[in-house]
Amino acid sequence: MLLKDFIPAPEVQDVVQLYRIVHLQFPKEQTAPSKAYPPRPEQCLAFYPYDTETVVYQNSGKKVEHLPVVLYGQFTEVTNRIIGNNFLVFQIIFHPGALFRLTGIPSTELTNQYMDAGLIFSSQLKLVNEQLAAAKDYKEMVQIADVFVQQLIKQQRKQRMHIDDACLLLLNSEGKFSLDKLSKAACLSSKQLERKFKERTGVNPKLFERIIRFDKVFRYKNSNPQFDWLRIAVACDYHDYQHLVKEYKDFTGFTPVVFHEIENKAPERAFGLAEGYYK
Template sequence: MEEIYFQKDASPKISGIIKSFWQIDNKENTSIVREKIIPDGYPELIFHFGDCYRTNINGVWQTQGRNLIAGQIKNHFFLENTGKSKIFGIKFQPWGLNELFKIEMSGLTDKVIEVPDKVLETIMPVKEISVGSLSFDEKVIKIEHWFIEYLLGLDLINFEGQKAVELIIEKKGKTELKTIQREVGISERSLERYFRTKIGLSPKYYSRIIRFSHIFKLAQLDEIDWSDIVFLTGYYDQSHFIKNFKEFTGEDPSKYSFFEKNLANFFLKK
């Protein structure tokens, strides 16, 4: 079967702002497929160069536009194509969109919206590359170059809050927040404020998402069973693990198809 999913980590020069790039191109296939999207902890810019998608985030189906910002999501939601799936996406570090464009991320929680006009005007070269005819790898090279040039004009500060987010990710969501606060030297109130503005979730909820997402990476390992995964992801016991998994996916982990080729697995296994 011809590859339709493409993904590549950002280079070190840009990885402090962008996590990865991805593309979906199902060529001429117009079969309508309903997909599930599961929280992974990273906001995105998304550009459609095929037919648009429909989403159901809060119980109502809506047709998406072509140039989108996706904020943090707290639970799974559904989407489906309306024709040809051709999408280019940029997955940012949790603080990336706020640092670049001063977007208040709490206003984007559980939302996928049209890119604001001011932001779209700024990133128009990125949009044009994303929807153009270059190969995926060629697009990534050109877009990285644009962002490297753009960052030269910004005065970015590595706040203690960002260091806390990095530690949460590094520790796979298993470390107590008080330990992280002490390690980076930030108060609970300051951390909450940082997360509200720059991430869009509370520190506690974000840690839950990061811990949960690690399940998908462990599930790919050979000779690993559920008891190992429960232990390695830091859940109290199997019932706690199952409850958390159901909250984020709507499914029991024993019935979830970890190796199925779908959007949820594509994003969470990387």
């Protein structure tokens, strides 16, 4: 079983942050547990060559299912993912702004959307999914994805701009860049920055910064379950534990303790795996 991040080929690293493969198999007579999927600073193209997953939005109860290839934008709420017994997802995690450049579609139209990727990309998706299903190993899957993304780049709709670099700066700095610094990096006024930033990420810079920091603390706790919450809050740049509690309630509806009790029942936990840091 596997939960691992892979580095893309140099030719596609301008648009792809990483590939993530999650491969879990449960006995046919066993119902796989669901996964509470929290907000994270990601826009993703996900292939399901075997069983697909059912996604239920925590806030609205909206359900989406039976999609072999999915595109989803920036999420700001929890979705509950219900997987099949033979589950493999190959995720292409894009850099902030890259999906906008590839498709020309404002990312605000993709925020909190878990949708059929065929509505955006060509019928080639079906072939790629079939190739992933037939791949002899994970290394070959990564090679298939590299070739596919190179083809996307050749059809790119928008050119890279300073704002794309600013979005990436915020992500790579773990949210520690001020808005003034971002504006200067993007060569834009603060109002222009916010408009173009939302166009490329789906949310404003401040909310994106909060999601980056929340994702950091979520993974930090998974990687260091022995650490107490105050230590984790300080290590991840929260003012105090109560500040961390507020963020968890805003993004998940639960306190950190309760949400990680739910996280400890996620499907990958049955195999001793956890979403931590895999770079």
